[in-house]
Amino acid sequence: MHAAIVLLVLVLTYLGMMAGRIAWLRVDRTGIALLAVIALLASGQMTLDDFGSAVDMPTLALLFAMMIISAQFAESGFIDLCARTITGWGGGTAGLLAITVAIGGALSAVLANDILIVTIAPLLIAGAQRRGFDPRPFAIALAAATNAGSAATLIGNPQNIILGAMGHLGFWNFLRINGVPALFALIVVFGVVWLQWRRRIRDAIPPEGREPPPVTVHPIDRNQMIKGVVALVALLLLFSTRLPRETGALIIAALLLANRKITSRTMIAAVDWPLLLLVSCLFAVTGALNDAGIAAKVLGFLDDYGLLPNNLLLLVPFAAVTSNMIGSVPAAMLLLQIWPTPPAGVLYALALLSTLAGNFLLSGSLTNLLIAEQAERIGVRFGFADHARAGVPIALLSLAFAVLWLALTHILPVLPHPAGAGQP
Known part of the structure; x- marks a missing residue:
C-alpha cells in the first residue's frame, strides 16, 4: 500500500509537471510539487x-x-549596460543580432537565467521598438542564445547545478566537454534567426507614434559593477580549489550581501524562491520513490532489458522529450533517483542535450516563457509559432552537432551496452 500511494503521488506530480499547471486552479509547477509533498506528509508516507x-x-x-x-x-546596472550596448549598436543589423546572441550567451553561462532575462529582455525589446525594428527576432535570439550559452557551464542553469552537485562533476571539465557544442549552438542561433528574419530586421518598421511602456531601469553604478565582476572571477578561481563549490559560492554571496549601497533585502528579494521550493519538493517526492523501493525495481528492469540511457541512442530522445514535456529539472531529478550513480558521461551529456533541446518549443524552458511574458507586458506578441519557426531548426542543428561531438570525444557511446552491463 505504501509503494502504491507513493507511486500515485509521483505519477500525478509528473503529470502536473507535463501540464505545467492545474487547469481549473491557479497552481503552477511549484504549487503542484508542494501539494505532492503535503499529500505524502498527510498520508503518513513521509x-x-x-x-x-x-x-x-x-x-x-x-x-x-x-x-x-x-x-x-x-x-549594479551591469545587465542594463549590456542591454544598452545592444540597442545602441550603430553598425549593421547583422551585427546587432550577433551582439544580442553573444551577450545573451555569455551572460547566461555565469548568471542565473531568470534574473538575467527579467532584467535584460524588457530593455532589449523596448529598445528594438524605439529603433523601429520588429522586436520578435531579437527576443527569439535572446531566448535561444540564453539556452545555448547556459549549456556551457556547471552554473549555467538549475539542471546543470543539480547534475553537477549530485554527480560531483568538475567545473572546468564540464566547460571543456560542453563548451564547444554550446559555442556552436550560438553560431546556429545567429544563422537561423538571421536567415529567417533578415527582411524584418533590415527593413525598419516605422514606429506607431507611441512610446513602448516604461520598463524598470537600474542606475549604472561602476563601483558595484566592478565588485560584481571581481566576485565572479573570485568564484571561478575558487572552483579550481578543493573547497566545496557551494561553500565558495556562499562565501562570495556573503561578501556581496555585506554592501553599503545595495540593501540585503533587495538582493534577497531577487532570489527565485519558487524555484528553490520546486527543487526542494522534487527532492522529497522523488526521494519517496527510492524509500519505497520502487526506484531500485525500475533500475533493475531498465538494466535487465538494456534500457538505461547510458548511450546516445536512448539519452537523446529522453532528453529531448522530457525537457519539453515535464521540464529539464524534474526530469534530471527523477533520473537521479532511479539511477543514483550514473557514469559521468551520462551527466555531462544530459546537461548538454536537455538544455539545447529546450529551444524546440516555447514551453521547452523557463527562459523562453519568461521572455514571452516580458514581451507581452510591453505589448509584443511572442507566440508559439514565432518561436517554433526558429526554435525547431536551432534545436535540431545544435543537437546534431552535440551528438556528433559527444560521440567523437568518447564522452558517451552511440549504441547501448549489452543487457545487464549498465548498472553500476
Missing part, C-alpha cells in the same frame, strides 16, 4: 525529518548563492 534528509542542501546552497551573485549584476 515525515518532516524524511523531507529534510531528502533535500540535497549543497545543491540548494549553490543555487541560492548564484542568484545572489546574479542580483549584484542586475542591481
Whole structure:
C-alpha cells in the first residue's frame, strides 16, 4: 500500500509537471510539487525529518548563492549596460543580432537565467521598438542564445547545478566537454534567426507614434559593477580549489550581501524562491520513490532489458522529450533517483542535450516563457509559432552537432551496452 500511494503521488506530480499547471486552479509547477509533498506528509508516507534528509542542501546552497551573485549584476546596472550596448549598436543589423546572441550567451553561462532575462529582455525589446525594428527576432535570439550559452557551464542553469552537485562533476571539465557544442549552438542561433528574419530586421518598421511602456531601469553604478565582476572571477578561481563549490559560492554571496549601497533585502528579494521550493519538493517526492523501493525495481528492469540511457541512442530522445514535456529539472531529478550513480558521461551529456533541446518549443524552458511574458507586458506578441519557426531548426542543428561531438570525444557511446552491463 505504501509503494502504491507513493507511486500515485509521483505519477500525478509528473503529470502536473507535463501540464505545467492545474487547469481549473491557479497552481503552477511549484504549487503542484508542494501539494505532492503535503499529500505524502498527510498520508503518513513521509515525515518532516524524511523531507529534510531528502533535500540535497549543497545543491540548494549553490543555487541560492548564484542568484545572489546574479542580483549584484542586475542591481549594479551591469545587465542594463549590456542591454544598452545592444540597442545602441550603430553598425549593421547583422551585427546587432550577433551582439544580442553573444551577450545573451555569455551572460547566461555565469548568471542565473531568470534574473538575467527579467532584467535584460524588457530593455532589449523596448529598445528594438524605439529603433523601429520588429522586436520578435531579437527576443527569439535572446531566448535561444540564453539556452545555448547556459549549456556551457556547471552554473549555467538549475539542471546543470543539480547534475553537477549530485554527480560531483568538475567545473572546468564540464566547460571543456560542453563548451564547444554550446559555442556552436550560438553560431546556429545567429544563422537561423538571421536567415529567417533578415527582411524584418533590415527593413525598419516605422514606429506607431507611441512610446513602448516604461520598463524598470537600474542606475549604472561602476563601483558595484566592478565588485560584481571581481566576485565572479573570485568564484571561478575558487572552483579550481578543493573547497566545496557551494561553500565558495556562499562565501562570495556573503561578501556581496555585506554592501553599503545595495540593501540585503533587495538582493534577497531577487532570489527565485519558487524555484528553490520546486527543487526542494522534487527532492522529497522523488526521494519517496527510492524509500519505497520502487526506484531500485525500475533500475533493475531498465538494466535487465538494456534500457538505461547510458548511450546516445536512448539519452537523446529522453532528453529531448522530457525537457519539453515535464521540464529539464524534474526530469534530471527523477533520473537521479532511479539511477543514483550514473557514469559521468551520462551527466555531462544530459546537461548538454536537455538544455539545447529546450529551444524546440516555447514551453521547452523557463527562459523562453519568461521572455514571452516580458514581451507581452510591453505589448509584443511572442507566440508559439514565432518561436517554433526558429526554435525547431536551432534545436535540431545544435543537437546534431552535440551528438556528433559527444560521440567523437568518447564522452558517451552511440549504441547501448549489452543487457545487464549498465548498472553500476
